[in-house]
Amino acid sequence: MKRDIKCTINGRQRTFYADPCASVLDVLRDVLHLMGTKEGCGTGDCGACTIIWNGKAVNSCLLLANRMENAEIWTIEGLMKDGELHPIQQAFIEAGATQCGFCNPGFIMRIKAMLEENPDPTDEEITQGLVGNICRCTGYKAIRDAVKIAVKKQRR
Amino acid sequence: MSVKKYVGENITDVRSVNKVTGATQYAADINLPGMLYAVMIRSEYAHAVVKDIDLSEALKVEGVVAIVTYKDFPELHFGTYVHDQVAFTEHPKYVGDPIGAAAAETEEAAEKAASLVRIKYEVLPHILNPEEAFKSKEIIIHPNMHTYKGYAGFFNFKKGTNIPNHLKVRKGDVEKGFAEADYVVESRITIPPIYHGNIETHACVCKYDPDGRLTVQSTTQGPFLLREMLSTAIGLPMNRITVVHTAVGGGFGGKISGNIEIRAAAIAQKCEYRPVKMVLSRREEWETVYTRQALVGYYKTGVSKDGKIIARKVTLYWDAGAYADYEVSVARSAGYMSAGPYDIPNIWIDSYAIYTNKLVATAYRGFGCSETTFCYEQDMDIIADKFGLDPVKFRLKNALERGMENATGQRLRSCALKDCINLVNEKAGRETKKSENDGIKRGRGIAVMHKFTVHTVPTADIVKLNEDGTITLETSAVDIGQGSNTVMAQILADVLGIGIDKITVVPINTDYSGYGWQTAASSKTFFNGNSTIRAGLDLRRKILHYGSMVLHIPESDLATRDGKIYSLSDPDKSIPFSAVSLGVFNEEGGQYGGPVIGYGVFTVEDGSFLDTETGQGRKPSAFWMFAAMIAEVEVNTETGNIRVVRFVSANDVGKAINPKMVQGQINGGAIQGLGSALFEEVLINREGKVMNANMHDYKMPTIGDCPDEMISIPVETQPHPDGPFGAKGVGEPAMACPAAAIANAVADALGVRIYSMPLTPEKILDALEKKSPKEVR
Ligand code: FES
Ligand code: FES
Numbered sequence: 001m002k003r004d005i006k007c008t009i010n011g012r013q014r015t016f017y018a019d020p021c022a023s024v025l026d027v028l029r030d031v032l033h034l035m036g037t038k039e040g041c042g043t044g045d046c047g048a049c050t051i052i053w054n055g056k057a058v059n060s061c062l063l064l065a066n067r068m069e070n071a072e073i074w075t076i077e078g079l080m081k082d083g084e085l086h087p088i089q090q091a092f093i094e095a096g097a098t099q100c101g102f103c104n105p106g107f108i109m110r111i112k113a114m115l116e117e118n119p120d121p122t123d124e125e126i127t128q129g130l131v132g133n134i135c136r137c138t139g140y141k142a143i144r145d146a147v148k149i150a151v152k153k154q155r156r
Numbered sequence: 157m158s159v160k161k162y163v164g165e166n167i168t169d170v171r172s173v174n175k176v177t178g179a180t181q182y183a184a185d186i187n188l189p190g191m192l193y194a195v196m197i198r199s200e201y202a203h204a205v206v207k208d209i210d211l212s213e214a215l216k217v218e219g220v221v222a223i224v225t226y227k228d229f230p231e232l233h234f235g236t237y238v239h240d241q242v243a244f245t246e247h248p249k250y251v252g253d254p255i256g257a258a259a260a261e262t263e264e265a266a267e268k269a270a271s272l273v274r275i276k277y278e279v280l281p282h283i284l285n286p287e288e289a290f291k292s293k294e295i296i297i298h299p300n301m302h303t304y305k306g307y308a309g310f311f312n313f314k315k316g317t318n319i320p321n322h323l324k325v326r327k328g329d330v331e332k333g334f335a336e337a338d339y340v341v342e343s344r345i346t347i348p349p350i351y352h353g354n355i356e357t358h359a360c361v362c363k364y365d366p367d368g369r370l371t372v373q374s375t376t377q378g379p380f381l382l383r384e385m386l387s388t389a390i391g392l393p394m395n396r397i398t399v400v401h402t403a404v405g406g407g408f409g410g411k412i413s414g415n416i417e418i419r420a421a422a423i424a425q426k427c428e429y430r431p432v433k434m435v436l437s438r439r440e441e442w443e444t445v446y447t448r449q450a451l452v453g454y455y456k457t458g459v460s461k462d463g464k465i466i467a468r469k470v471t472l473y474w475d476a477g478a479y480a481d482y483e484v485s486v487a488r489s490a491g492y493m494s495a496g497p498y499d500i501p502n503i504w505i506d507s508y509a510i511y512t513n514k515l516v517a518t519a520y521r522g523f524g525c526s527e528t529t530f531c532y533e534q535d536m537d538i539i540a541d542k543f544g545l546d547p548v549k550f551r552l553k554n555a556l557e558r559g560m561e562n563a564t565g566q567r568l569r570s571c572a573l574k575d576c577i578n579l580v581n582e583k584a585g586r587e588t589k590k591s592e593n594d595g596i597k598r599g600r601g602i603a604v605m606h607k608f609t610v611h612t613v614p615t616a617d618i619v620k621l622n623e624d625g626t627i628t629l630e631t632s633a634v635d636i637g638q639g640s641n642t643v644m645a646q647i648l649a650d651v652l653g654i655g656i657d658k659i660t661v662v663p664i665n666t667d668y669s670g671y672g673w674q675t676a677a678s679s680k681t682f683f684n685g686n687s688t689i690r691a692g693l694d695l696r697r698k699i700l701h702y703g704s705m706v707l708h709i710p711e712s713d714l715a716t717r718d719g720k721i722y723s724l725s726d727p728d729k730s731i732p733f734s735a736v737s738l739g740v741f742n743e744e745g746g747q748y749g750g751p752v753i754g755y756g757v758f759t760v761e762d763g764s765f766l767d768t769e770t771g772q773g774r775k776p777s778a779f780w781m782f783a784a785m786i787a788e789v790e791v792n793t794e795t796g797n798i799r800v801v802r803f804v805s806a807n808d809v810g811k812a813i814n815p816k817m818v819q820g821q822i823n824g825g826a827i828q829g830l831g832s833a834l835f836e837e838v839l840i841n842r843e844g845k846v847m848n849a850n851m852h853d854y855k856m857p858t859i860g861d862c863p864d865e866m867i868s869i870p871v872e873t874q875p876h877p878d879g880p881f882g883a884k885g886v887g888e889p890a891m892a893c894p895a896a897a898i899a900n901a902v903a904d905a906l907g908v909r910i911y912s913m914p915l916t917p918e919k920i921l922d923a924l925e926k927k928s929p930k931e932v933r
Contacts, residue, residue, distance in 0.1 A: 004452040040355040040404070041438040045851030048355055076178035082174040089190065093168050096816045100637030101175030102356045102405030108176060115160050131860045132930050136353045136852070139635050139823030140158020140859040 007068045007147060010078025011035070025049045026145075027065045033059035036105045042135070047132055050106035051075050057113035076105035078095035079112070088112055088146070095146035097125035099137035107133050120151055129139030160421030161475030162646035166206070166816035170642045170661060171635070174450070175778035183375040183402040190359070194220045194423050195266040195434070196416070197256035197273050198444055199248030201298070202340050202513040203846030204521045204866050206246050210274040214258060217272065225256030227274075229422055234389035236381065236413045236518075238306035238313075238480040240298055247279075248306020249297055250515050251844045254442025259432055270534055282513035285629055286475040286845055287452055289512045292653040297478065297511040309765055310484045318511040321484035322492035325505035325563055333467025333687040335503030338456030339397050341538050344454050345531040346912040347487070348381060349447035349838040352520060353828070353856050354872055358445060359435040360417045362424040370424070371398045374417050376554040377407040377634050378484050378674025385414035390421055399666045399863055404636040408828070409519030411636070412445045413481050419555040442849035446696035447838050449483055450475035451527045453494075458502075459539050461657055465554050467502040470494045472528070475517060476509045482519040483509040489608050490524020492771055495563040496532040497573050497782055498554040503563050505771065509695050513844050519676060522888030525607050526829055526895050527740035528912075533603040533896035534909060536755035546604055547900070550583050556606065556782075558874060559609065565772040570779055570884065572808035576843075577604060581691035581804040583867055584786040586771035595793040598801075601900025604784040608777035609677040609885060610688040611763035615684050616670025617691040619648065619754040621699065625734030627652065629691075632672025633684040634664060638887050639817040640680045642690045646813055651692030652764040653716035661838035678885030681813060682779060686758035695754025702736035702749045781883045782808040785826070785893035788863075789901040792925060796917030800898060804867045804928030805891055811882035818886050822868035825890020831857040833895035835914050844922045 006015045009032065025042075028034045028051070037060060044062040051060045052074040053067070072115030079086040085093075088145050090110050098104055106125045107130065114121065114129040121129060135143060199206075211223050226244040233239040244256050255275065260266035265299075283295045298304070302315040312741050313320045334340055360374035370392060379399040387394050404411060406800040420434040436445065451474055458467035472491060474482030477537040491507025540550040556562055558571045580602065618630040629648055635641040643659040649656040664672065672684065698718060703721035704711045711725050722730035739749035766773040788802040803826050835855045838848040848854045875882020895913060903909050906924035 001801070029185075033187070038178075038182070038356070038772065039184070040357075041851045043438065043850055043852070045763070046355060046855065065377075067444050080177055085173065092176045093172040096168070096173045096820050098175040098637075099639070099820060100171050100354075100356070100406045101180050101402060102182065102354075104175050105178040129460070129856045134353075134355060134856055134858060135282075136355055136856065137824045138820060139825070139827035140857075141823045141860050142820055144859065 005065060005068050007070060013127045018065050020064065020101045024051070024060040024063040024065055024068055027068065034075050038102055038105060041141050047110060048103055048106040050109045050133065052109055052113050062106045072081065074109070076109060079108065088150040091146040091150035091153060094151055095142045095149055097138055097142040097146040102132060103135040107143060111150065115150065115154065119154060129153060162649045163813050165646070165814070167642055167646055167656060167814055169639060170645050180403045181358050184267035184478050186373055186402065186433070188311065188361065191431045191433055192261060192427055193263040193266045194257050194259040194420050194432045195270045195587065196254050196419060197225065197258060197270045199251060199253040199255055199870050201277055201279050202251050203280040204248050204277040205262065205274055205280065206248070208276040208280050213274065213277045214269040214272040216267040216764050217260065217265050220269045221259050221261065221428070222423055223256060223258045223269060224423050224426055226734050232389050232391050232392065232758060233304065234385050234418070236385070236481050237310040239304050239388065241479050242710055243251065243418050250513050250905060253478060254419050257419050259423045259427050265719050272368065278737055282844055284512050284514055285560060286450065286473045286510040288513055289510050290473055290508060292318060292596040297513060307423040307931065310488055312768060319508050320480045320511065321487045321509040323488045323505070323771060324490055324509040324769060325503055327421050327563060327772065328471050328502035328504040330467045330504040334458040335691045336460070336467055338461040339539065339542055340456060341535050342456045343531055343911055344537055344658050345451065347451040347527045347530070348913065349450045349517065349839060350832050350836040351442060351447060351854060352408040352410030354406030354408060354410055355776050357436040357438060357441040358411065360420050361431050361433045362421040363431040364424050364429050365548040367427055367761060369396050369398070370421055372417050373400050373402055375404045375411055376634055377404060377411045377676065379634065379666050380671055381412070382414040382417055383565040383666045385820065386418060386421055389418045392833060401634050401664055404634065404719065405467070408521045409523065409676070409677065411674055412519045415445060438622040438851065442848045442854065444515055446516055446518045448520035453528065455530055455531050455535055457535050457539065460926060463543055463545050463550055463553050464681050465498055468495045468500050469504045472507040473585055474507065474509050475512050477512060477514040477516040479516050483517050486519070486523045490528060491563045492776070493606060493608050494524065494528040495529050495593060495606055497556045498557055499560055514840060515846065517652045520542045521825065521828065521891045522607055522825065525605055525892035526832060529603055529605045529892050529896045530899060530913060531911065533642045534899055534911065536908070537900050537903060548577060551602070551604055552577055553605070562780070564766060564776060566775055566777065568808055569780060570874040570876040571782055572871045573604060573606070573782040573784070575807055575871050575873045576782055576806035577871055579871060580784045580786045580804045583869065584804045592607045596790065596792050597792070597793060597905040599901040599903070599905025600786060600788045601897045601904055602784065602786050603893040603896035603900060605782065605889060606676065607684065607781045607889045607892060609679045611677065611776060611778045611781055613673035613683065614759040615672045616683060616685040616755065616757045617687040619695045620668050621695060621737045623734065623737045623750040625732050625737060629655060629659060629661045629688065630669045631661050631684060631688065632664060632670045632681040634675040637676050638821060639814060640675070642683065642817065643681055644684060647685055647688050648692045652696055654719040658719055678781060678887045678889065681883050681885055683758050688758025689880050690758065692752040692756070694756055695752060698752050699736050702740045703731060705748065706731055706735060707742050717752065724830050780878065781886065781889045783893055785890040785896035785897045787894065787901045789898060789905060791902055791905045791920065796920035798834055798898070798902060798915060798920065800863045802863050802865045803894065805884050805893065806869040806871050808871045809886045810874060810879045811872050811886035813881060815870055815901060818866045818870040821886045822890045823866055825887070826866065826894050827857050827862060829891040829894025830861060831896070832913060833898045833915055834918065837914055869927065
């Protein structure tokens with residue numbers, strides 16, 4: 001049964017009326033019209049729906065909307081600040097890590113959470129951090145490069 | 157005076173800001189007021205006739221607006237190359253074949269209604285194996301095949317069989333060649349179906365207006381082909397159909413043909429002029445839409461003592477699935493390149509597209525290349541080994557080069573194959589570090605390839621000069637992520653003499669964009685590059701003409717730079733493009749010129765068809781692409797696991813308009829190829845049902861599967877005389893070599909040969925157990 005759910009999304013307090021048993025992904029897209037978060041599988045296998053929930057990167061297709069209550073959520077729409085791209089977004093462009101772009105929001109959110117926890121990951125840590133996100137276009141090399149560029153940018 | 161040039165530079169993707177901010181609109185992101193949701197009603201059987209269909213329960217579901225089945229819809233045949241499909245069928249030919257569709261206020265209601273449709277079938281015997289279907293007289297999947305319409309050269313069918321196309325190549329005397337050969341090697345390959353793996357599934361929104369016009373927004377690689385298919389399937393003239401492509405979240409060939417759009421448009425007719433959205437779930441996409449075709453192939457190669465290949469015979473059975481879709485084209489084109497990029501005097505090829513009761517196979521990045529390369533490149537190593545030749549030298553000895561004729565008799569005007577081979581060999585270094593620790597064996601393998609493109613698909617591009625002097629390019633190339641928008645902007649900026657930031661490339665709307673068939677066959681840079689150049693030159697000619705009237709300087713003394721028209725002899729005399737955008741005035745105020753548009757088309761004027769009996773033709777392909785790759789692997793002999801540790805690739809691209817994007821294609825193709833080599837396989841059970849239509853049971857490569865080192869080299873030593881700035885293509889060749897190179901590396905490491913994809917741990921262990929050191933089949 002639908003009810004009011006209250007949480008912070010991209011730094012703003014929101015209250016919305018939604019089915020607590022729906023997936024967070026569906027609520028973001030269908031109720032809040034935040035279309036940047038993508039569905040690639042709906043079963044937790046591709047990472048296209050990655051968001052940051054209470055500081056952790058999660059697959060929003062697997063999280064139920066009742067877990068949004070009082071949570072702090074960041075989606076791809078919340079990354080640009082004052083019209084400026086986030087360093088990870090800039091790094092994606094510079095590295096050529098955008099081909100079709102469909103996986104990009106998920107990767108970028110995953111990388112954001114990863115770098116917040118570990119600002120200078122090793123190659124192996126990057127692999128471990130990103131193994132749950134699938135990109136069919138880039139062959140991952142440019143994505144790995146983007147992480148390294150982002151690390152440098154954030155250090156500055 | 158130095159002028160900024162864009163061609164050859166690593167310009168970043170012109171649409172990337174939207175992509176990284178999540179603002180790019182894909183088809184599933186479209187929501188319109190009053191929108192309904194449609195869901196397909198699909199066959200549960202691989203081969204059946206529908207006897208009865210009961211909608212009564214389904215129609216009771218709250219929110220249902222319409223249900224249509226084959227009964228409500230005229231039987232209009234359509235198809236990509238062969239008109240063998242109908243929107244909804246009474247005679248389903250695979251599990252998932254659309255029988256009808258339901259539309260409702262919500263997706264849930266539509267799904268519920270579809271699930272409540274009761275269908276009684278008469279189940280027919282089905283056939284899943286292409287070699288059996290090839291011979292079958294009892295089970296004929298399309299009994300009316302001979303009545304279908306199809307494109308000449310692509311629909312060389314045999315009446316009363318399951319064979320919609322047969323491509324023949326006959327060159328020299330192959331039997332004489334074998335008789336003269338000192339060594340003959342024979343092999344058989346089997347390749348399973350695999351998925352395109354686009355992360356964005358198929359999605360579209362269709363809407364009718366009361367005046368009968370249909371608008372379709374879709375994630376498609378080919379808006380014009382889609383319009384043509386809609387027109388045939390729905391029976392609407394093309395001027396009443398508008399197709400607009402949204403951003404495409406990965407295509408790889410899987411979004412080339414019209415599919416769900418046709419069914420969504422069919423049901424939209426019954427939906428009170430409201431927009432109808434259809435989005436496939438991952439499961440539906442993988443259970444019922446498209447795969448790369450399975451293949452069973454036979455190779456026989458004869459070689460002389462001195463290491464020259466003198467004869468090759470190839471028989472290929474391509475598993476089209478239930479409808480011909482792109483497969484007749486696969487059988488044709490993949491057939492004629494299947495002898496490999498070698499100079500072989502005697503060639504015999506039979507390549508068949510074959511109907512089976514499986515889900516439909518369609519175009520897939522470089523169709524036929526990675527499959528046949530997997531076979532002929534393993535054979536090359538077996539032969540080299542037999543004669544004690546170095547695999548690299550053996551390939552160099554037989555490799556095609558510029559000026560030579562290939563299997564179909566086309567003389568090559570650009571071929572850097574030998575440069576590619578030498579480059580990867582150099583970059584890979586001489587020594588392979590052999591590690592024998594803990595049962596880990598290391599090996600290295602090389603593979604080379606060639607790839608055709610198309611020649612019969614004209615493109616047209618339109619360039620508009622805006623009132624403020626900026627430029628809008630209405631391209632007819634669909635950018636599916638490969639970067640054609642950026643590449644076209646680079647080309648146009650240089651042709652016009654204007655900053656790239658002043659150019660916007662807009663997506664295709666079939667109402668006003670120039671014609672462009674589809675993003676396929678690695679053809680966009682070459683075809684649209686050329687038509688963009690011509691459109692740019694047309695625009696430039698006009699603005700120089702009008703500029704000359706304003707500046708009172710002869711055109712011969714004028715040039716363009718930085719968005720200005722200036723005098724060559726006195727560069728201070730200049731006017732901005734904007735000054736001529738709406739025309740120029742004479743002294744009395746008469747206006748001349750007017751809104752400036754450049755138009756450019758490209759066709760292959762010297763192209764030719766193939767002879768149906770011999771497969772010979774002067775120029776069936778506008779150009780040929782070549783590549784070489786070396787792979788290094790580590791194989792764990794305990795577990796059978798393969799790890800690719802290094803890829804070195806060189807691709808003959810003519811000219812890299814954007815080297816970084818070219819490398820992006822090479823890297824992406826390499827990893828897609830790695831997936832098909834090591835673990836990707838669509839599993840279909842005896843009833844014809846897919847068993848692993850989800851992303852945990854069907855594994856695609858992750859970052860963890862990537863080699864430690866990937867070197868990707870665009871080779872520019874052989875610019876194509878007809879290419880824009882010499883460019884050819886790269887998207888598909890990028891995927892052709894990995895499987896073969898990996899298989900050769902595994903053979904180098906273990907001394908066993910595996911001719912069936914994917915190289916799973918079970919096959920490795922099995923082959924090791926059999927302990928026949930070579931040619932384990
Ligand atoms: S959509 Fe959530 S993991 Fe794929
Ligand atoms: S850029 Fe297309 S899936 Fe990653």
